[in-house]
Amino acid sequence: MARDDAAQAGTVVQPHIAVLLGAGGVGKTTCGIALGIAAARQGRSVAILSIDPAKRLAAALGIPLSGELTTIALPPGAFAAGKESGSLGAAILDQKAVFDRMVQRFAPDEDTYQKILANKLYQAISARLSGSLEYMALAQLQDLVESGRYHMIVLDTPPDTQALDFLKRPNVLEHFMENRVMTWLIKPFHLAAKLGMGRLMNYGEKLMGGIARVTGVQSLHLVAEFLVLMQQVVAGFHRAGSSIQRTLQHPQTHFLLTTKVQRAALRAAASLATEMRALGFTVDRVLFNRCLPPEVAAELLGLDQRTSLPLALQHLRQRAVDEVELSAGFLAGLAAREEKPGVLTLREQEPLETLASLLVFSEEFADYLDDIFRE
Amino acid sequence: MVFCSFASLFNRTLLVVSGKGGTGKSLVSALLALMAADRGKRVLVVELAAQSQMNALLGPPGAPVLGHCETLLRPGISAINLNPQECFREYIVNYLGHPRLYETVFKHQTVASFINAVPGLGESMILGRLLYTARIQEPRRFDLLIFDAPASGHFLSMMQTPATIIEALTIGPLVRELERIREFLADPLAALGLYVTTTEALVVSETLEFLAQLRAQDIPLHLAGVIINKVFPPQENRAMCAETAQLLPRALAYLEQQQEESRQQRSALLSALAQQEVLEYMLSLPDMGPLSEPLSPSVCKQLMAALGAEEKGT
Numbered sequence: 001m002a003r004d005d006a007a008q009a010g011t012v013v014q015p016h017i018a019v020l021l022g023a024g025g026v027g028k029t030t031c032g033i034a035l036g037i038a039a040a041r042q043g044r045s046v047a048i049l050s051i052d053p054a055k056r057l058a059a060a061l062g063i064p065l066s067g068e069l070t071t072i073a074l075p076p077g078a079f080a081a082g083k084e085s086g087s088l089g090a091a092i093l094d095q096k097a098v099f100d101r102m103v104q105r106f107a108p109d110e111d112t113y114q115k116i117l118a119n120k121l122y123q124a125i126s127a128r129l130s131g132s133l134e135y136m137a138l139a140q141l142q143d144l145v146e147s148g149r150y151h152m153i154v155l156d157t158p159p160d161t162q163a164l165d166f167l168k169r170p171n172v173l174e175h176f177m178e179n180r181v182m183t184w185l186i187k188p189f190h191l192a193a194k195l196g197m198g199r200l201m202n203y204g205e206k207l208m209g210g211i212a213r214v215t216g217v218q219s220l221h222l223v224a225e226f227l228v229l230m231q232q233v234v235a236g237f238h239r240a241g242s243s244i245q246r247t248l249q250h251p252q253t254h255f256l257l258t259t260k261v262q263r264a265a266l267r268a269a270a271s272l273a274t275e276m277r278a279l280g281f282t283v284d285r286v287l288f289n290r291c292l293p294p295e296v297a298a299e300l301l302g303l304d305q306r307t308s309l310p311l312a313l314q315h316l317r318q319r320a321v322d323e324v325e326l327s328a329g330f331l332a333g334l335a336a337r338e339e340k341p342g343v344l345t346l347r348e349q350e351p352l353e354t355l356a357s358l359l360v361f362s363e364e365f366a367d368y369l370d371d372i373f374r375e
Numbered sequence: 376m377v378f379c380s381f382a383s384l385f386n387r388t389l390l391v392v393s394g395k396g397g398t399g400k401s402l403v404s405a406l407l408a409l410m411a412a413d414r415g416k417r418v419l420v421v422e423l424a425a426q427s428q429m430n431a432l433l434g435p436p437g438a439p440v441l442g443h444c445e446t447l448l449r450p451g452i453s454a455i456n457l458n459p460q461e462c463f464r465e466y467i468v469n470y471l472g473h474p475r476l477y478e479t480v481f482k483h484q485t486v487a488s489f490i491n492a493v494p495g496l497g498e499s500m501i502l503g504r505l506l507y508t509a510r511i512q513e514p515r516r517f518d519l520l521i522f523d524a525p526a527s528g529h530f531l532s533m534m535q536t537p538a539t540i541i542e543a544l545t546i547g548p549l550v551r552e553l554e555r556i557r558e559f560l561a562d563p564l565a566a567l568g569l570y571v572t573t574t575e576a577l578v579v580s581e582t583l584e585f586l587a588q589l590r591a592q593d594i595p596l597h598l599a600g601v602i603i604n605k606v607f608p609p610q611e612n613r614a615m616c617a618e619t620a621q622l623l624p625r626a627l628a629y630l631e632q633q634q635e636e637s638r639q640q641r642s643a644l645l646s647a648l649a650q651q652e653v654l655e656y657m658l659s660l661p662d663m664g665p666l667s668e669p670l671s672p673s674v675c676k677q678l679m680a681a682l683g684a685e686e687k688g689t
Contacts, residue, residue, distance in 0.1 A: 023397065024395065024396015024397055024398055024526040025395055025396030025397020025398060025526070025578075026396070026583025030577075041626075081428060098534075120542075120543045121543045123543070150674070244544060260397065262665065263431070263665075263666070263668055264401065264428055264431075265397060267426050267428070267431065268424075268425065268426045270426075271425050271426035272425065275425070292629075293625075293629065295625050296625050296626050296629045299623050299624075299625050299626050300623065300626050303622060303623065307622065309623075310619065311608070312607065312608070312630055312634070312662075313619060313623065313626060313627070313630060314664065315662065315663070315665070316626055316629075316630055316664075317626075318664050318665050319664060319665050320667045353576055353577065368572075
């Protein structure tokens with residue numbers, strides 16, 4: 001295969017993949033970008049995939065929202081000596097563009113592709129509905145992996161409730177496809193809808209008739225048509241699905257659980273860790289983000305507890321105490337079930353809205369990168 | 376303006392609270408629930424989260440994590456953490472009254488994967504459940520629902536779901552239900568939205584972007600106000616700071632820098648918001664430092680006073 005030939009020629013790289021997980025607002029996207037910058041500064045070729053719907057990072061990095069990797073020029077002084085070959089590309093995925101591209105890629109022929117584009121349901125969902133982006137981000141990840149051109153790929157995931165949908169997506173697709181029954185179920189209905197509902201005779205068709213009572217025949221017809229068309233796309237996607245699954249389980253894929261050291265964020269992080277474990281993935285690193293600068297924390301913690309302070313400083317002292325206790329408690333919770341991820345403590349930074357400030361922040365990740373590339 | 380006082384918020388049937396992740400949506404939802412309960416309302420806080428927050432914020436210490444089950448947390452306040460599949464089951468069984476249809480058709484593994492494969496169905500079921508509990512279910516069990524909604528981007532696509540599906544399917548029973556949902560959300564006498572922000576630079580820029588999208592995308596929900604959380608109180612007297620400056624020079628410098636940054640961002644935010652004529656409320660919540668759980672009565676009192684301050688007609 002072409003890929004093996006390339007490997008023999010020494011041009012294909014098995015990339016390290018960093019997947020950032022965490023509740024909303026903990027700084028996943030920012031950490032992901034800083035991590036990517038750090039790796040590029042060490043001379044590696046890096047791709048960052050973000051599905052952060054906020055456009056501010058696209059603006060800060062000067063890249064369009066298109067799904068295409070765009071090169072980010074780092075200032076020459078940013079690279080370590082002799083590491084000027086490092087490169088950085090970033091893509092902030094735009095739902096509709098990525099969706100269209102995947103359909104084009106996996107549609108069996110031009111006719112199906114055009115039919116899908118013309119399907120009203122497709123038009124509606126590809127542009128606007130949430131949830132569909134994760135399918136596509138994973139496919140794009142796989143493309144980048146297979147290109148063999150990257151030492152490191154950073155993947156940013158959606159916040160909150162959707163965070164782990166990301167990891168479940170390949171499974172959802174498999175369920176959908178492994179159910180051969182599905183084809184048997186939808187296709188006759190699709191025909192029956194054209195010929196009249198009276199033709200719905202067998203058990204499968206009765207099931208669909210049951211659904212039609214809820215959605216309406218017309219609606220179900222549209223949904224069925226959409227699913228029949230998409231099924232071929234999904235089938236292509238599914239062939240890619242098992243390699244995506246392998247990529248996610250590869251030892252060079254690292255899951256970084258990002259959190260602020262606050263009760264609510266840590267609770268969300270703990271629940272993510274539990275769910276990840278149930279899905280068979282391990283947290284490799286915990287990023288405690290936006291902690292007090294160590295010298296400030298030391299000062300506050302060293303103070304006699306009885307010293308009376310103005311309210312704002314009392315709050316700051318409480319925060320210093322909480323950061324110590326809550327982070328230890330969180331790690332103890334993981335250790336209790338024999339998970340001992342590495343820890344990276346990141347201090348609160350200046351507002352990270354410019355490339356210059358991201359370059360400064362990226363220095364925090366240098367040691368971590370040394371660790372994973374040494375392994 | 377349609378609404379003259381903050382108190383009139385509590386005469387709605389549904390308050391939807393959104394904001395960037397980590398800004399304090401759940402805290403604001405909890406405070407609104409406490410304020411409404413003080414006015415004698417029966418409140419249901421609706422969460423949609425991998426990890427429920429309301430049991431920790433409002434429940435007795437050690438209260439179990441909430442699932443898809445209405446749970447009384449304190450007098451007058453219940454909470455539920457919705458699960459879209461359960462909402463779908465309830466839709467078929469309780470609302471359509473077809474328990475057998477559910478048993479024979481929808482419990483079927485294949486149909487379940489069909490349902491999972493239809494995008495937007497989960498979101499529709501969540502919104503439908505809000506309408507059902509607020510307006511349809513008899514007897515009415517709650518006067519006010521407070522929806523601790525998903526963060527900005529996901530929130531926008533969730534709110535667009537009814538219109539998207541209506542547009543795609545055009546007719547049928549599902550479309551009629553979605554039209555009812557859309558009407559309910561769009562009626563400012565029934566439902567209002569509140570957006571929570573802080574004075575961090577990234578959060579401020581996302582807030583302004585969110586408001587622009589909200590206008591551009593024709594979301595069927597009236598945004599009544601913006602709540603700025605974690606606002607530093609006006610600086611305390613300098614004499615006290617001079618004393619502590621000797622003890623904690625670095626901490627004080629850090630704090631002052633944070634406060635200055637926060638002040639600048641807040642004034643930038645306020646001047647941008649001043650141009651948003653549609654906004655009725657612009658409220659600030661003081662920074663209370665790290666919060667203990669459950670919320671202590673004194674913290675609740677101060678935050679509720681800050682939220683309610685505007686109702687005296689300022």
